[in-house]
Amino acid sequence: MMIIRIKELRNNHRHSQEFIIENTGVDVSHIENGRDTPSVLSISRLCKFYGITLSEFFAPINYPPKE
Template identity: 45%
Template sequence: MKPKRHDAESVRRIAAKFTALREERGVFQKVVARATGLNIGLLETGRRNFTLCTIERLCRYYGITLTEFFRELEM
C-alpha cells in the first residue's frame, strides 16, 4: 500500500480559502495564474498539492500574510 502523499481534507480547506479570496476580489483564475505563474485551476480543485512557497506566493498576491491566512483556517 502506498503511503498517503497529503491530507486531502487539508488541501480541500486551503483550496476553498483561496477560491473564496479570489471570488471576494472578483478576479478570474486566469488573472491570478498570469500574475503568480501558478496553475490556479489545479490548486483550487485540490488536484495539486500546496507547498509553503505556493501558499506564500498566493498570500502575497492577495495582500495578506501567512498568519492572516492560517488564522481563519481551521486545520
C-alpha cells in the same frame, strides 16, 4: 481547507483563475480542482499578491484542539 481559502480570496477579489495564474505563476485551477496540493511557495506567492500574511491566510481555519 486551504483550497477553500484560496477560492475565497480569489472570489472576494473577483479574480479569474487565469488572472491569478498570469499574475502569480500559481496554477490555482489545479489546486482548486484537487489535482495539486498547494506548496508553501504557492501560498506565499498568493499571500504576497493579496497583501496578507501567512498567519492571515490560515486564520480562518479552525484546527481541532490539541490533546
